Amino acid sequence: MFFERVIFVSDFMLWLHANYIRPQLEAVPPEDYRAHFDLVKNELPHSIWAELDKCLEFTAIHAFALGFRTGKGLARLIPAGSSEARSSEPRAAALTPQ
Numbered sequence: 001m002f003f004e005r006v007i008f009v010s011d012f013m014l015w016l017h018a019n020y021i022r023p024q025l026e027a028v029p030p031e032d033y034r035a036h037f038d039l040v041k042n043e044l045p046h047s048i049w050a051e052l053d054k055c056l057e058f059t060a061i062h063a064f065a066l067g068f069r070t071g072k073g074l075a076r077l078i079p080a081g082s083s084e085a086r087s088s089e090p091r092a093a094a095l096t097p098q
Contacts, residue, residue, distance in 0.1 A: 013061050021060050 030037055044052060 009058070009061055013065070014057075016064070017057055017061050021064050022057075025060060 040052070041049070
């Protein structure tokens with residue numbers, strides 16, 4: 001039996017990409033990947049750049065969602081109170097005798 005999975009990108013995810021994910025990606029220096037980015041941009045006609053941006057948008061949104069789901073799943077495996085556990089609660093500084 002064949003199942004087709006259709007994935008819709010919500011308006012929120014599009015907003016998140018435009019206002020958080022893309023600015024974060026643009027802030028990262030490409031370093032070793034600069035030549036690859038330049039090669040793609042130089043080989044594609046300018047009229048196709050918008051299509052490339054949509055492909056990058058799709059990839060970034062789903063990579064972010066995968067990271068979110070993976071992190072959420074891993075949180076159950078990390079024992080509470082361990083050094084790997086992350087918490088939004090403020091941590092009290094250890095008291096040191098003066």
